[in-house]
Amino acid sequence: MVCFDSKYLRVELYEGPNILVSQWYDKCTSEQYREALLKFNSYIRLYNVPYAIADRRLISELSDEDTDWTLNNFLELFVQLPLKRYAVLNSFDEAAAGHLKRFLNDKHHPIPFEVQEFEDLTSAYDWLVSVEA
Numbered sequence: 153m154v155c156f157d158s159k160y161l162r163v164e165l166y167e168g169p170n171i172l173v174s175q176w177y178d179k180c181t182s183e184q185y186r187e188a189l190l191k192f193n194s195y196i197r198l199y200n201v202p203y204a205i206a207d208r209r210l211i212s213e214l215s216d217e218d219t220d221w222t223l224n225n226f227l228e229l230f231v232q233l234p235l236k237r238y239a240v241l242n243s244f245d246e247a248a249a250g251h252l253k254r255f256l257n258d259k260h261h262p263i264p265f266e267v268q269e270f271e272d273l274t275s276a277y278d279w280l281v282s283v284e285a
Contacts, residue, residue: 240270
């Protein structure tokens with residue numbers, strides 16, 4: 153089920169395994185970026201999703217303001233999600249990839265669920281639904 157679809161992001165719920173997949177496609181405004189992350193959180197809560205994939209391969213470097221917002225506002229909400237596992241495909245952009253590392257390793261808001269990085273969607277999906285989950 154498609155939850156959100158735009159020129160810069162698609163969020164889709166795979167209902168059988170209850171996995172939410174977000175795929176970034178293009179640049180967006182600061183407002184669109186922040187709104188997209190909040191929508192992602194709301195879908196996880198609405199559908200009580202235990203597993204999520206964030207395909208960030210095509211996301212570009214964030215502004216300093218968006219980086220600060222992500223670390224100081226969004227992360228506090230993110231760590232409260234009912235996720236069990238979160239799979240990430242990191243950005244091809246080195247600066248954007250560095251932002252993700254800061255997000256995942258923030259000392260003030262440690263992530264309480266399993267997180268793993270992958271190179272492709274198939275490996276991420278397989279890990280999410282593996283027996284250990």
